[in-house]
Amino acid sequence: MLRKFAVAAGVVASLAAATPLLAKGCIRGAIVGGVAGHYVGRGHALAGAAAGCIIAHHHYAEQAKAQKAAARH
Template identity: 55%
Template sequence: MKHPILTAAVLALGVAALAGPAEAKGCLKGAVVGGAAGSMAGHGKAGAAAGCVIGHHEANKKDKAGGQNAQPAPAK
């Protein structure tokens, strides 16, 4: 494959388009980074897929941590 980074980016955009905006949070960025790292090892597509999963997981983890730091509503 002559353009592994381009392939990873196209794959990431396709995954993001199919998953929908609520489920793709963190996936696109993770897929691009994972695809670039994976292409250096000869596994660009696998890297993009793993990056998408990790990016999505990290985004969800940040959302949950943000919700826990919020102050509770005052009692009436």
């Protein structure tokens, strides 16, 4: 169990290092997804963390694009 969390933390840390501006969304999504996956069933916490990271990253990227577009007009 500890190994799974260590792997998940490593994945989140590497994704956060790749995109520092949107890391907050990835980390938040990974935490929420990991908890949700944990309650779904055994072995789903890592999948939930990965999915949560991807979804939150996409959300914050779209938000940043909208803010840039609004600043131009």
